[in-house]
Amino acid sequence: MIPELYHTFIDWIGDGTGLPDTILHIHAGMAVLMVARIVTRRSLGSFVPWSFVAAAEAFNEIMDRLNFGSWRWADTTSDIANTLFWPTVICLGIRLRPMLLARDAARVKMPDEG
Template identity: 30%
Template sequence: MSFDPAVWFHVKELVRHATGWPMDTLHVMGGVILQMVLAALLRTSLASKWPWLIVLGMELTNEAYDLWFERWPSLGLQVGEGLRDLVGTMLLPTLLLWAARCRPRLMSGRGR
Protein backbone atom coordinates (compact mmCIF):
# COMPACT_ATOMS: atom_id res chain seq x y z
CA MET A 1 0.00 0.00 0.00
CA SER A 2 1.45 3.37 -0.99
CA PHE A 3 0.79 6.81 0.43
CA ASP A 4 -0.82 9.34 -1.88
CA PRO A 5 0.85 12.68 -1.07
CA ALA A 6 -2.30 14.57 -2.01
CA VAL A 7 -4.09 13.08 1.01
CA TRP A 8 -2.21 15.29 3.52
CA PHE A 9 -3.01 18.39 1.44
CA HIS A 10 -6.70 17.48 1.45
CA VAL A 11 -6.68 16.79 5.20
CA LYS A 12 -5.19 20.25 5.82
CA GLU A 13 -7.77 21.85 3.54
CA LEU A 14 -10.59 19.97 5.28
CA VAL A 15 -9.45 21.23 8.70
CA ARG A 16 -9.04 24.78 7.37
CA HIS A 17 -12.53 24.84 5.88
CA ALA A 18 -14.16 23.07 8.82
CA THR A 19 -12.76 25.54 11.35
CA GLY A 20 -12.92 28.64 9.17
CA TRP A 21 -9.48 29.60 10.51
CA PRO A 22 -6.62 30.75 8.29
CA MET A 23 -3.62 28.44 8.03
CA ASP A 24 -1.50 30.75 10.20
CA THR A 25 -3.99 30.35 13.06
CA LEU A 26 -4.05 26.58 12.56
CA HIS A 27 -0.26 26.47 12.80
CA VAL A 28 -0.27 28.39 16.09
CA MET A 29 -3.15 26.39 17.58
CA GLY A 30 -1.84 23.09 16.23
CA GLY A 31 1.63 23.54 17.70
CA VAL A 32 0.32 24.23 21.21
CA ILE A 33 -2.41 21.57 21.14
CA LEU A 34 -0.03 18.97 19.76
CA GLN A 35 2.61 19.76 22.40
CA MET A 36 0.06 19.38 25.19
CA VAL A 37 -1.42 16.17 23.76
CA LEU A 38 2.05 14.68 23.30
CA ALA A 39 3.03 15.56 26.87
CA ALA A 40 -0.12 13.77 28.09
CA LEU A 41 0.43 10.73 25.85
CA LEU A 42 4.09 10.49 26.86
CA ARG A 43 3.08 10.98 30.50
CA THR A 44 5.55 13.80 30.92
CA SER A 45 5.34 17.50 31.62
CA LEU A 46 5.65 20.49 29.33
CA ALA A 47 9.14 20.88 30.83
CA SER A 48 10.22 17.77 28.92
CA LYS A 49 12.00 18.44 25.66
CA TRP A 50 10.37 15.43 23.97
CA PRO A 51 6.92 16.87 23.18
CA TRP A 52 8.61 20.01 21.86
CA LEU A 53 11.06 18.02 19.72
CA ILE A 54 8.27 15.89 18.27
CA VAL A 55 6.25 19.00 17.38
CA LEU A 56 9.36 20.47 15.74
CA GLY A 57 9.96 17.27 13.79
CA MET A 58 6.35 17.13 12.64
CA GLU A 59 6.41 20.78 11.60
CA LEU A 60 9.66 20.35 9.66
CA THR A 61 8.17 17.29 7.96
CA ASN A 62 5.04 19.27 7.10
CA GLU A 63 7.09 22.11 5.60
CA ALA A 64 9.26 19.67 3.64
CA TYR A 65 6.06 18.10 2.33
CA ASP A 66 4.76 21.54 1.31
CA LEU A 67 7.99 22.28 -0.57
CA TRP A 68 7.87 18.90 -2.29
CA PHE A 69 4.16 18.71 -3.09
CA GLU A 70 3.11 22.31 -3.69
CA ARG A 71 4.64 24.32 -6.51
CA TRP A 72 4.57 28.10 -6.17
CA PRO A 73 5.58 30.48 -8.95
CA SER A 74 8.36 31.82 -6.70
CA LEU A 75 10.52 29.48 -4.62
CA GLY A 76 11.55 32.44 -2.47
CA LEU A 77 7.94 33.20 -1.54
CA GLN A 78 7.28 29.54 -0.81
CA VAL A 79 10.35 29.19 1.42
CA GLY A 80 9.46 32.45 3.17
CA GLU A 81 5.94 31.16 3.83
CA GLY A 82 7.41 27.93 5.19
CA LEU A 83 9.68 29.85 7.56
CA ARG A 84 6.70 31.91 8.74
CA ASP A 85 4.79 28.68 9.36
CA LEU A 86 7.75 27.23 11.29
CA VAL A 87 8.03 30.29 13.53
CA GLY A 88 4.25 30.50 13.98
CA THR A 89 4.03 26.84 14.93
CA MET A 90 7.00 26.76 17.30
CA LEU A 91 6.84 30.16 19.03
CA LEU A 92 4.27 29.27 21.71
CA PRO A 93 5.50 25.70 22.28
CA THR A 94 8.98 27.16 22.78
CA LEU A 95 7.62 29.71 25.24
CA LEU A 96 5.74 26.96 27.11
CA LEU A 97 8.86 24.78 27.25
CA TRP A 98 10.95 27.70 28.51
CA ALA A 99 8.36 28.70 31.13
CA ALA A 100 7.94 25.13 32.36
CA ARG A 101 11.70 24.62 32.67
CA CYS A 102 12.94 28.02 33.77
CA ARG A 103 9.94 29.59 35.47
CA PRO A 104 7.86 26.69 36.82
CA ARG A 105 5.98 29.02 39.17
CA LEU A 106 4.37 30.58 36.11
CA MET A 107 2.93 27.15 35.27
CA SER A 108 1.85 25.90 38.68
CA GLY A 109 2.21 28.62 41.26
CA ARG A 110 4.77 26.40 43.04
CA GLY A 111 8.54 26.18 42.83
CA ARG A 112 10.40 23.23 41.33
Protein backbone atom coordinates in the same frame (compact mmCIF):
# COMPACT_ATOMS: atom_id res chain seq x y z
CA MET B 1 0.03 10.75 -4.20
CA ILE B 2 0.47 10.95 -0.43
CA PRO B 3 1.53 14.64 -0.42
CA GLU B 4 -1.53 15.53 -2.52
CA LEU B 5 -3.83 13.59 -0.20
CA TYR B 6 -2.22 15.21 2.85
CA HIS B 7 -2.60 18.69 1.35
CA THR B 8 -6.24 17.99 0.49
CA PHE B 9 -6.83 16.98 4.12
CA ILE B 10 -5.12 20.16 5.39
CA ASP B 11 -7.19 22.29 3.01
CA TRP B 12 -10.34 20.51 4.24
CA ILE B 13 -9.45 21.43 7.84
CA GLY B 14 -8.85 25.06 6.88
CA ASP B 15 -12.07 25.27 4.87
CA GLY B 16 -14.07 23.52 7.58
CA THR B 17 -12.91 25.76 10.39
CA GLY B 18 -12.75 28.96 8.40
CA LEU B 19 -9.57 29.88 10.27
CA PRO B 20 -6.54 31.34 8.52
CA ASP B 21 -3.42 29.22 8.09
CA THR B 22 -1.58 31.21 10.77
CA ILE B 23 -4.13 30.40 13.46
CA LEU B 24 -4.28 26.75 12.39
CA HIS B 25 -0.51 26.44 12.85
CA ILE B 26 -0.71 27.98 16.32
CA HIS B 27 -3.50 25.60 17.34
CA ALA B 28 -1.79 22.57 15.78
CA GLY B 29 1.44 23.31 17.64
CA MET B 30 -0.38 23.57 20.96
CA ALA B 31 -2.47 20.45 20.29
CA VAL B 32 0.59 18.37 19.40
CA LEU B 33 2.39 19.70 22.50
CA MET B 34 -0.49 18.70 24.81
CA VAL B 35 -0.98 15.26 23.22
CA ALA B 36 2.77 14.59 23.39
CA ARG B 37 2.77 15.64 27.06
CA ILE B 38 -0.05 13.22 27.85
CA VAL B 39 1.33 10.31 25.80
CA THR B 40 4.95 10.60 26.98
CA ARG B 41 4.06 11.69 30.52
CA ARG B 42 7.04 14.05 30.36
CA SER B 43 6.99 17.58 31.73
CA LEU B 44 6.33 20.44 29.37
CA GLY B 45 9.63 21.78 30.68
CA SER B 46 11.49 18.89 29.09
CA PHE B 47 12.21 19.10 25.41
CA VAL B 48 10.44 15.79 24.71
CA PRO B 49 6.93 17.19 24.04
CA TRP B 50 8.50 20.15 22.21
CA SER B 51 10.43 17.77 19.95
CA PHE B 52 7.14 16.15 18.91
CA VAL B 53 5.92 19.59 17.81
CA ALA B 54 9.14 20.19 15.88
CA ALA B 55 8.89 16.76 14.20
CA ALA B 56 5.22 17.30 13.29
CA GLU B 57 6.01 20.70 11.79
CA ALA B 58 8.98 19.28 9.86
CA PHE B 59 6.68 16.57 8.47
CA ASN B 60 4.11 19.21 7.49
CA GLU B 61 6.68 21.36 5.70
CA ILE B 62 8.19 18.37 3.90
CA MET B 63 4.72 17.39 2.71
CA ASP B 64 4.19 20.96 1.48
CA ARG B 65 7.52 20.82 -0.34
CA LEU B 66 6.64 17.51 -2.02
CA ASN B 67 3.17 18.76 -2.95
CA PHE B 68 4.23 22.12 -4.41
CA GLY B 69 7.49 20.92 -5.97
CA SER B 70 9.66 23.59 -4.37
CA TRP B 71 10.21 25.36 -1.08
CA ARG B 72 8.07 28.44 -0.55
CA TRP B 73 10.42 30.06 1.95
CA ALA B 74 8.22 32.93 3.11
CA ASP B 75 5.37 30.53 3.83
CA THR B 76 7.65 27.86 5.32
CA THR B 77 9.40 30.19 7.76
CA SER B 78 6.16 31.78 8.95
CA ASP B 79 4.58 28.32 9.39
CA ILE B 80 7.54 27.16 11.48
CA ALA B 81 7.52 30.32 13.60
CA ASN B 82 3.75 30.17 14.19
CA THR B 83 3.82 26.48 15.08
CA LEU B 84 6.83 26.55 17.40
CA PHE B 85 6.46 29.94 19.11
CA TRP B 86 4.08 29.12 21.99
CA PRO B 87 5.38 25.58 22.61
CA THR B 88 8.88 27.11 22.88
CA VAL B 89 7.70 29.84 25.26
CA ILE B 90 5.90 27.28 27.45
CA CYS B 91 8.84 24.87 27.47
CA LEU B 92 11.39 27.55 28.34
CA GLY B 93 9.09 29.20 30.89
CA ILE B 94 8.56 25.97 32.79
CA ARG B 95 12.20 24.99 32.43
CA LEU B 96 13.53 28.33 33.72
CA ARG B 97 10.97 28.84 36.49
CA PRO B 98 12.88 26.93 39.23
CA MET B 99 15.98 29.04 38.57
CA LEU B 100 13.98 32.25 38.74
CA LEU B 101 12.23 31.18 41.95
CA ALA B 102 15.56 30.29 43.59
CA ARG B 103 17.02 33.64 42.55
CA ASP B 104 14.02 35.52 43.91
CA ALA B 105 14.07 33.56 47.18
CA ALA B 106 17.76 34.35 47.68
CA ARG B 107 17.16 38.02 46.98
CA VAL B 108 14.23 38.34 49.40
CA LYS B 109 15.44 36.77 52.63
CA MET B 110 13.00 36.64 55.48
CA PRO B 111 14.28 37.70 58.90
CA ASP B 112 14.62 34.87 61.40
CA GLU B 113 11.72 34.64 63.78
CA GLY B 114 12.55 34.10 67.38
